[in-house]
Amino acid sequence: MDTAYIYDHLRTPRGRGRGDGALHEITPVQLAAQVLAALRERHALDTALVDDVILGCTNAYSEQGADIARLAALVAGYGQHVPGIQIDRFCGSGLDAVNLAAAQVAAGQADAIVAGGVESMSRVAPLSGGGAWISDPQVIWQSYFTPTGVSADLLATLDGYTREQLDAYGLESQRRCAVAVAEGRFDRALVPVRDVIGEVVLARDEYPRAEATLASLAALKPAFDAVGEQGGFDAVALQRYPQLEAVRHLHTAGTSSGVVDGASAVLVGSAEFGRQAGLRPRARVRACAAIGSEPTLMLDGPATATEKVLRRAGMTIGDIDLFEVNEAFAAVVLRYMRATGAPHDRVNVNGGAIALGHPLGATGAMLVGTVLDELERRDLRTGLITLCAAAGQATATLIERV
Numbered sequence: 001m002d003t004a005y006i007y008d009h010l011r012t013p014r015g016r017g018r019g020d021g022a023l024h025e026i027t028p029v030q031l032a033a034q035v036l037a038a039l040r041e042r043h044a045l046d047t048a049l050v051d052d053v054i055l056g057c058t059n060a061y062s063e064q065g066a067d068i069a070r071l072a073a074l075v076a077g078y079g080q081h082v083p084g085i086q087i088d089r090f091c092g093s094g095l096d097a098v099n100l101a102a103a104q105v106a107a108g109q110a111d112a113i114v115a116g117g118v119e120s121m122s123r124v125a126p127l128s129g130g131g132a133w134i135s136d137p138q139v140i141w142q143s144y145f146t147p148t149g150v151s152a153d154l155l156a157t158l159d160g161y162t163r164e165q166l167d168a169y170g171l172e173s174q175r176r177c178a179v180a181v182a183e184g185r186f187d188r189a190l191v192p193v194r195d196v197i198g199e200v201v202l203a204r205d206e207y208p209r210a211e212a213t214l215a216s217l218a219a220l221k222p223a224f225d226a227v228g229e230q231g232g233f234d235a236v237a238l239q240r241y242p243q244l245e246a247v248r249h250l251h252t253a254g255t256s257s258g259v260v261d262g263a264s265a266v267l268v269g270s271a272e273f274g275r276q277a278g279l280r281p282r283a284r285v286r287a288c289a290a291i292g293s294e295p296t297l298m299l300d301g302p303a304t305a306t307e308k309v310l311r312r313a314g315m316t317i318g319d320i321d322l323f324e325v326n327e328a329f330a331a332v333v334l335r336y337m338r339a340t341g342a343p344h345d346r347v348n349v350n351g352g353a354i355a356l357g358h359p360l361g362a363t364g365a366m367l368v369g370t371v372l373d374e375l376e377r378r379d380l381r382t383g384l385i386t387l388c389a390a391a392g393q394a395t396a397t398l399i400e401r402v
Contacts, residue, residue: 001106001107001108002105002106002107002108002270002271003106003270003271003284004101004102004103004105004106004268004269004270004284004285005105005268005269005270005271005274005281005282005283005284005285005402006266006267006268006281006282006283006284006285006368006372006399007043007267007268007269007273007274007277007279007280007281007282008039008042008043008266008267008279008282009039009116009189009264009265009266009267009365009368009369009372010035010038010039010042010189010190010191010264010265010369011035011116011189011190011191011262011263011264011265011362011365011366011369012031012034012035012190012191012193012202012261012262012263012264013190013191013192013193013202013203013204013205013206013262014205014206014207014258014260014261014262014356014357014359015122015193015202015206015207015260015261015262016122016206016207016258016259016260016261016357017120017121017122017258017259017260017261017357017359018122018259019122021122021206021260021261022193022201022202022206023120023122023193023201023202023206023261023262024120024122024123024261025195025201026120026193026195026201026261027063027120027123028057028063028064028068028118028119028120028123028124028263029063029068029071029072029075030075031118031120031193031261031262031263032055032068032069032072032076032116032118032263033072033073033075033076034076034191034193034194034263035116035191035263035264035265036053036072036073036076036078036114036265037076037077038191038265039114039265039267040076040077040078043267043277043279045267045277046277047077047078047079047082048079048081049111049112049269049273049276049277050078050079050082050112050113050114051082051104051110051111051112051113052082052083052084052085052101052104052110052113052114053069053070053072053073053078053082053083053084053085053113053114053115054069054084054085054087054097054100054101054113054114054115054116055068055069055072055084055085055086055087055097055115055116055117055118055361056086056087056088056089056092056093056094056095056096056097056116056117056118056361056362056364056365057069057086057087057088057093057117057118057119057361058088058090058091058093058119058126058360058361059119059124059125059126059127059128059129059360059361060086060088060129061124061128061129061130062123062124062128062129063120063123063124064118064119064120064123064124065129067084067085067086068084068086068118069084069085069086070083070084070085070086071084072084072118073114087100088361089290089389089393089395090360090389090390090391090393091326091328091358091360091363091364091387091388091389091390092290092364092387092388092389092393092394092395093117093360093361093364093389094116094117094264094361094362094363094364094365094366094367095363095364095365095367095368095385095386095387095395095396095397096290096364096395097115097116097117097364097365098115098116098266098268098285098288098364098365098368098397099285099288099290099395099397100115101113101114101115101266101268102268102285102288102397103288105268105269105270106285111269111270111272111273111276112267112268112269112270112273112277113268113269114265114266114267114268115265115266115268115365116263116264116265116266116362116365117263117264117359117360117361117362117363117364117365118262118263118264118359118361118362119261119262119263119359119360119361119362120261120359121259121260121261121359121360122259122261123261126360133145133390133391143295143296143391144236144237144239144240144295144296145233145236145295145296146228146233146236146237146296146298147224147227147231147233148298148299148328148329148390149223149224149227149228149251149256149329150224150227150228150233150234150237150247151237151296151297151298151299152224152251152256152299152328152329152331152332153222153224153228153247153248153249153250153251153331154237154241154244154247154296154297155297155299155300155329155331155332155335156248156250156251156329156330156331157244157246157247157248157250158241158244158297159331159334159335159338161250161330161331161334162250163218163250164218165330165334166250166251166252166255166330166331166334167214167217167218167252167254167255167330168214169255169330169333169334169354170212170217170252170254170255170330170354171212171213171214171217171254172344173327173330173348173351173352173354173355174208174209174210174212174351174354174355175351176348176349176350176351176355177208177210177350177351177352177355177356178208178210178351178355179350180350180351181204181205181208181210185350185373185374185377186205186350186370186373188373189369189370189373190203190204205356205357206260207258207260207355207356207357208351208355208356209355212254216254217252217254217255220252220253220254221252222249222250222251222252223249223251223252223253223256224249224251225249228247228249229249234246234247236296237296240294240296240297241296241297250331251329251330251331254354255329255330255331255354256328256329256330256354257326257327257328257329257352257353257354257357257358258353258354258355258356258357258358259357259358260356260357260358260359261359262357262359262362262363262366263359263362264362264363264365264366264369265365266365266368266369267279268285269281281402282372282376282401282402283372283375283383283399283400283401283402284399284400284402285397285398285399286313286315286382286398286399286400287309287310287312287313287397287398288309288312288395288396288397288398289305289308289309289312289395289396289397290305290393290394290395290396291304291305291308291393291394292392292393293392293393293394294392295391295392296392297392298388298390298391298392299328299329299331299332299335299388300332300335300339300388301388301389301392301393301394302325302326302332302336302386302387302388302394302396303335303336303339303340304394305386305394305395305396306336306340306384306386306396307340308396309384309386309396309397309398310384310398313398315382315398317340317341317342319382320342320346320382320383320384320398321346321375321378321380321381321382321383322346322347322349322371322374322375322378322380322382322383322384323342323346323347323348323371323383323384323385323386324347324348324352324367324368324370324371324383324384324385324386325342325347325348325352325386325387326352326353326358326363326364326367326386326387326388327348327352327353327354327355327358328353328358328387328388330354332388333347333348333352336386349374350370350374363387364385364387364395367385367387368385368397368399371383371384371385371399372399372401375401376401380401381400381401382398382399382400382401383398383399383400384396384397384398384399385397385398385399
């Protein structure tokens with residue numbers, strides 16, 4: 001097997017995923033195309049060396065449908081020989097794109113692939129394209145379907161987390177993010193997004209709330225009590241977990257991932273590609289894994305995915321220098337640290353999706369870049385990235401600096 005190397009990565013800033021967000025006027029194709037073009041331009045990359053573009057996108061519907069990866073590559077000025085493929089494993093999609101690229105390179109079936117993701121949540125609402133998981137009564141019944149926010153509160157209830165613990169985690173995400181922004185830790189990776197006349201509409205992440213305090217977080221109302229109680233989903237969760245008397249609704253907007261727009265790209269290639277392109281690799285993909293988990297709880301899979309990827313690499317938790325665990329909800333990361341023993345001072349050291357936002361299909365590839373930049377800044381070696389995904393799934397990747 002060949003070694004799959006990471007040569008570089010870029011991302012857009014995250015814009016608030018609503019009508020007045022800075023990136024709302026930018027179409028999903030343009031959002032993805034701008035980051036693909038920036039990667040090409042940064043290295044004067046001859047796209048004749050690129051075998052494919054793989055982009056995660058969790059809502060392949062409307063203007064995010066029709067194989068957005070291929071269209072974005074064409075708009076970005078890649079050669080017409082470069083195909084594109086759009087994939088969806090819900091929130092894990094961007095990381096799965098990197099994993100699929102690495103697997104093809106390692107198997108000798110590709111020399112270089114640009115992998116990443118895109119999600120314009122302000123223009124194409126999550127799950128607006130439908131799907132059996134949310135619309136087929138038989139599937140809903142068999143999978144005990146619950147919305148992710150209710151699942152997050154279910155997880156917090158099962159584990160016994162308090163509102164104060166969740167708020168404290170959310171505040172720490174904001175604090176760490178504020179430090180990272182002030183010190184310019186994200187700057188190397190950011191691609192300013194421009195409008196149709198070339199004016200910059202967003203150069204820095206728009207979502208973080210550096211002014212947050214424990215008092216302001218404590219004042220927020222639970223975000224998922226209505227859908228759980230009035231929507232009947234609490235009853236569904238309790239059918240699956242009858243040992244509970246009730247689901248305690250504890251997560252708020254301050255302890256849940258932010259709804260944002262964004263795109264990402266990671267250049268994955270072989271050693272021979274690097275020689276032809278005149279590039280030096282920054283890291284290698286050591287191992288990757290995906291797992292399925294109980295679909296009602298849904299959000300507990302990252303620990304199991306981590307066990308699987310560590311087993312494949314012949315490593316232990318103690319061998320990992322830094323972790324990026326997607327902050328879908330505060331309870332997800334608290335459960336992860338409890339289950340794996342990963343210390344908080346090595347987990348999401350620059351904050352996470354609670355502070356920065358979670359552009360669903362793009363986040364996984366963004367986290368690869370975040371941990372790689374931080375490994376280099378701290379002169380450390382190994383990083384592990386993992387995300388939970390809807391319907392009870394999780395993805396993990398282990399990278400090592402070279």
